[in-house]
Amino acid sequence: xxxxxxxxxxxxxxxxxxxxxxxxxxxxxxxxxxxxxxxxxxxxxxxxxxxxxxxxxxxxxxxxxxxxxxxxxxxxxxxxxxxxxxxxxxxxxxxxxxxxxxxxxxxxxxxxxxxxxxxxxxxxxxxxxxxxxxxxxxxxxxxxxxxxxxxxxxx
Amino acid sequence: xxxxxxxxxxxxxxxxxxxxxxxxxxxxxxxxxxxxxxxxxxxxxxxxxxxxxxxxxxxxxxxxxxxxxxxxxxxxxxxxxxxxxxxxxxxxxxxxxxxxxxxxxxxxxxxxxxxxxx
Numbered sequence: 177x178x179x180x181x182x183x184x185x186x187x188x189x190x191x192x193x194x195x196x197x198x199x200x201x202x203x204x205x206x207x208x209x210x211x212x213x214x215x216x217x218x219x220x221x222x223x224x225x226x227x228x229x230x231x232x233x234x235x236x237x238x239x240x241x242x243x244x245x246x247x248x249x250x251x252x253x254x255x256x257x258x259x260x261x262x263x264x265x266x267x268x269x270x271x272x273x274x275x276x277x278x279x280x281x282x283x284x285x286x287x288x289x290x291x292x293x294x295x296x297x298x299x300x301x302x303x304x305x306x307x308x309x310x311x312x313x314x315x316x317x318x319x320x321x322x323x324x325x326x327x328x329x330x331x
Numbered sequence: 332x333x334x335x336x337x338x339x340x341x342x343x344x345x346x347x348x349x350x351x352x353x354x355x356x357x358x359x360x361x362x363x364x365x366x367x368x369x370x371x372x373x374x375x376x377x378x379x380x381x382x383x384x385x386x387x388x389x390x391x392x393x394x395x396x397x398x399x400x401x402x403x404x405x406x407x408x409x410x411x412x413x414x415x416x417x418x419x420x421x422x423x424x425x426x427x428x429x430x431x432x433x434x435x436x437x438x439x440x441x442x443x444x445x446x447x448x449x
Contacts, residue, residue: 215398219391271341305340306389309381316378324371324420 205254205268207276209235217255220265224285225250232278236264242278256282343384349445350380353438360437361430365423372434375416379409410435 204210210217225248232243236259245251245267253265254276263282269275351373358372383405390401410431417427424430 305343305385309343309385313378313382316374320371320374320378320416320420324367326419327421 205266205276206274207266207268207278209257209279210255210266210276213257217257217266219255220253221255222287223250223252223270224265224282224287226280226284227286228284230280230284232267232280233264234278236262236279238279245280245284251280251285253280253282253285342388343381346384347377347380349442350376350438353441354434356441357434357437363423368421368423371416371420375413378416379412383409406435 204214226245227247229247229249230245230251231241232245234240234242236257251267252270254268256263256265257279258264264279265282265285267277267280269277354372354376355369358369363369386405387398387401390396391398410428413434414428414431417424417430421427
């Protein structure tokens, strides 16, 4: 198995200059337009519904319809992109942002909170998640310090 | 701007699971078999990955900072932190920095490939 590693290693090393800013896995939508224009997209992360339905396009400003949102169906918009004075939103699966559907004109959508405030987006304060990650990191550091002895040469 | 923390939690969980699986695979692919080193690799990634992902989300989506610069700084921090732990506590890491940077590159490359497939 080791010999396969040494075959694959140069490939990864060659690709490394493009990876250096992305070494860990960070989940983002895989929509092609988003991948090329992520820097100009503004994160939104909110649910909307289409009052009277909406057309989903392959990319902002495109005529290429890839899906249709049924009237009153709830959709989740990951981010928005400004195109020729119009705002387009990237529709993704709420619990799995890797699953993207396409771009929809934001003018065709209404925030869920307008229709029914009780089903509005739960904008939970980030504190619980920050605390969870902090405790996880501290717990890991404590575990390593408890069960691993530092090498003499490494100290 | 409010960030949907359900999305952040899901991204944290998926990122961590994927990173642990890939870095474990990389560890084994390099021919290492020391169980304590494998556990150390898992713990070190459990330490760095959630911090990287959460800080990325908060910096980019709350603060509006440049995603490229934020990713660069965070990933550099992750590589250096992991290398430091491998060097200090690892039993059979002969080149800890090299292992750290290639493991992260492997993790990224395979992760990006898998995302394309999905």
